[in-house]
Every structure is written in structure tokens, then in C-alpha cells.
Amino acid sequence: MNATVALPPAFFDRDAVTVARALLGCVMRRDGVALRVVETEAYREADTACHASRGRTPRTAPLFGPPGRLYVYLCYGIHRLVNVVAEPEGCAAGVLIRGATVVAGEARVRRRRGGRLDLIGPGKVGQALAAEVAWSGQPLGRALTLIDGRPRAAERVVAGPRVGIGYATPADQALPWRFRLVAS
DNA sequence: ACAAGGATCCTCT
DNA sequence: GAGGATCCTTGTT
Numbered sequence: 001m002n003a004t005v006a007l008p009p010a011f012f013d014r015d016a017v018t019v020a021r022a023l024l025g026c027v028m029r030r031d032g033v034a035l036r037v038v039e040t041e042a043y044r045e046a047d048t049a050c051h052a053s054r055g056r057t058p059r060t061a062p063l064f065g066p067p068g069r070l071y072v073y074l075c076y077g078i079h080r081l082v083n084v085v086a087e088p089e090g091c092a093a094g095v096l097i098r099g100a101t102v103v104a105g106e107a108r109v110r111r112r113r114g115g116r117l118d119l120i121g122p123g124k125v126g127q128a129l130a131a132e133v134a135w136s137g138q139p140l141g142r143a144l145t146l147i148d149g150r151p152r153a154a155e156r157v158v159a160g161p162r163v164g165i166g167y168a169t170p171a172d173q174a175l176p177w178r179f180r181l182v183a184s
Numbered sequence: 185a186c187a188a189g190g191a192t193c194c195t196c197t
Numbered sequence: 198g199a200g201g202a203t204c205c206t207t208g209t210t
Binding site: 057059074076078133 | 202203204205206207
């Protein structure tokens with residue numbers, strides 16, 4: 001895969017933790033805006049932090065679907081959080097895009113973000129992309145395209161616990177399934 | 185039909 | 198560091 005190739009569904013047909021790591025450095029394209037992914041979190045089946053862990057509902061149904069589709073939901077009544085479904089169909093897992101940097105479309109991002117460009121935080125990413133809940137369940141390549149990419153030589157990956165999942169069991173809260181790129 | 189709460193962000197102190 | 202915004206999804210009556 002080179003830097004201009006859209007990630008195929010097979011890329012996401014792996015365990016969500018592997019996919020979350022592999023997405024760092026990849027680029028999301030939408031509507032003239034390009035964002036480089038610098039922070040992700042994995043959510044897996046039998047993971048009490050995962051929305052699907054308490055059964056399948058209309059909202060969480062996309063998580064159970066085939067890999068490489070979008071799962072977008074409204075958080076706190078305000079923020080649209082963007083996830084990509086991972087693992088084989090029938091296995092509810094996904095990767096939350098938690099942070100990014102702007103590669104292109106700076107003016108449009110500023111307009112959507114009240115003049116700001118920092119995109120560390122999943123609500124900010126959704127806002128920069130003008131993400132919609134209606135995208136949920138759609139394949140990549142329509143509303144949103146993901147382009148292959150890698151960390152730079154001067155970057156390294158740091159793993160840590162996930163954020164904002166106080167409702168999960170202590171063991172699941174402690175899993176180091178949050179990944180970010182930092183300057184080395 | 186109703187009430188509760190959420191994978192967050194921003195402002196103000 | 199604390200609290201409000203804001204509205205949909207979910208489980209319960």
C-alpha cells in the first residue's frame with residue numbers, strides 16, 4: 001500500500017487493537033478536508049467499555065457489521081464521534097478516532113471549529129469533518145475516505161488507558177488500548 | 185410515554 | 198479545576 005491508496009476493508013478485518021495502532025499516520029479525507037490520525041482507541045467485543053457489550057441495539061448495530069464501515073454516534077447530545085468498524089462481521093468491535101492534525105482544508109476546519117485548528121479530542125475531530133450520525137453503517141469511500149499512511153521516523157507510538165469510560169469494569173478501564181503519536 | 189445518563193468541549197475561576 | 202451545554206438512545210412503566 002502506498003500513501004495515495006484508500007484502505008481496503010481487509011485492513012480493518014483484524015483485531016481492533018491492531019487496527020487502532022495501524023491507523024496512526026493514516027489520513028481521513030472528506031469534503032476538501034484532510035486530517036492525519038494521531039490518536040485512536042480500540043473497543044472490542046466482551047469489553048465493557050464497548051457500546052455493543054450490553055447487546056445489539058439500533059444505534060450499535062453497525063459495530064456488528066462488516067469491517068471498514070463507519071460507526072458515528074452522538075455523545076453528550078453535542079458531539080459526533082467517528083469510529084471505524086473492525087474485526088469480522090458478527091464481532092462487535094471498532095476504533096474511535098480521538099485526535100488528528102490538519103493536512104488540508106485549513107480554512108474549512110477553522111470555519112467549523114470557531115477559528116481553532118487543534119483536533120485532539122474525538123468531538124473536535126467530528127466537528128472538523130462535519131460528521132453526521134447518518135454516516136453510521138456506511139462503508140468508507142463515500143462520506144469519508146481513509147488513505148494509507150505511517151508514523152514518521154521522528155515519531156513513536158505511546159499506549160495508555162482509554163478515556164471517559166468510568167462505566168466499564170476496572171479491568172477494562174486499565175487496558176492500554178489508547179494509542180497516540182508523539183515526537184520522539 | 186418517561187427519566188436517566190453519556191467513548192466531550194468550552195468557559196470561567 | 199469545576200460545571201454547564203444539549204439531545205438522543207436506552208431501558209423501564
